[in-house]
Amino acid sequence: MPPAQDALVPVDAELGREVVLIPVKAFHQAKRRLGSVMADPERQQLVRAMATHVVSACAPLPVAVVCDDDLVARWASDLGAAVMWEPGQGLNGAVRAGVDRLAHAGAHWVTVAHGDLPRARGLGALPPFNGVTLVPDRRDDGTNVLRLPIGFDFHFAYGPGSFRAHRAEATRLGLPVRVLRDPDLAYDVDWPADVVELGAQP
Numbered sequence: 001m002p003p004a005q006d007a008l009v010p011v012d013a014e015l016g017r018e019v020v021l022i023p024v025k026a027f028h029q030a031k032r033r034l035g036s037v038m039a040d041p042e043r044q045q046l047v048r049a050m051a052t053h054v055v056s057a058c059a060p061l062p063v064a065v066v067c068d069d070d071l072v073a074r075w076a077s078d079l080g081a082a083v084m085w086e087p088g089q090g091l092n093g094a095v096r097a098g099v100d101r102l103a104h105a106g107a108h109w110v111t112v113a114h115g116d117l118p119r120a121r122g123l124g125a126l127p128p129f130n131g132v133t134l135v136p137d138r139r140d141d142g143t144n145v146l147r148l149p150i151g152f153d154f155h156f157a158y159g160p161g162s163f164r165a166h167r168a169e170a171t172r173l174g175l176p177v178r179v180l181r182d183p184d185l186a187y188d189v190d191w192p193a194d195v196v197e198l199g200a201q202p
Contacts, residue, residue, distance in 0.1 A: 014105075015062045015082055015107060018107065019102055020061050020062070020064070020112075021064050021084075021110050022063060022064070022065050022066070022113055023095055023114070023115070024067045024069075025072075026068070027048050027069070027071060030044075031043055031046070031116070033190070034191075036192050037196065038195060046189070049118075050116050050189065052075075052079065053117075053118055055079050058124040063079075064102065065083055066084040066086050066095065066098035068089070068094070084098050084101055091159075092158050099150060102150055103150045103151060109148070109150060110150055111124075111146070112156075114188065116190065118187065119183075121184050122185075123145065130149075131175045132148045132177050133145070133147040133179075134163060134177065135180045135186065136163040136181070138187060138188075141160060141161060141162070141163055142158075143166050144186060153173070154169060155169050157169065
């Protein structure tokens, strides 16, 4: 249980009408497939640096980090983010739990962003749209950013093919869909080749 656990309920209540929700896996467990090109300390440093950058890209909106790791909870708290402690949920369960907590706290909109977007910008200032906004990855496979109105029973389906699944889910719920193809938000780091490309950028 993280040190901030006792403060979670009042913090939730103060977040506001629109919030960016970032699910963050334990740094030591994240991006293990990068181990072929990076030593563990370098991998963990990269994971933490990318997540820190994503939090900074959310201004001026408040940020909530959903996690189940003490170190991540302390890191998020130090950055001024609300900590939503949701152990043992998996990615989709953690996002669902975080969105439910935001709904209970009175939020109207949530932007779900992943923590592996090293070129992220403008997450707190996406152009208005009265429906679901999807930002796919460069392969049109994953969903790097998803903005949606709170209050719908939206079934999150992160993993392979999530972009298509989330677009179909919005259609099922009768919500308009907008696809934003932003090269900076589409750039995520999942594979060793992504690390090589990131290192080659000026």
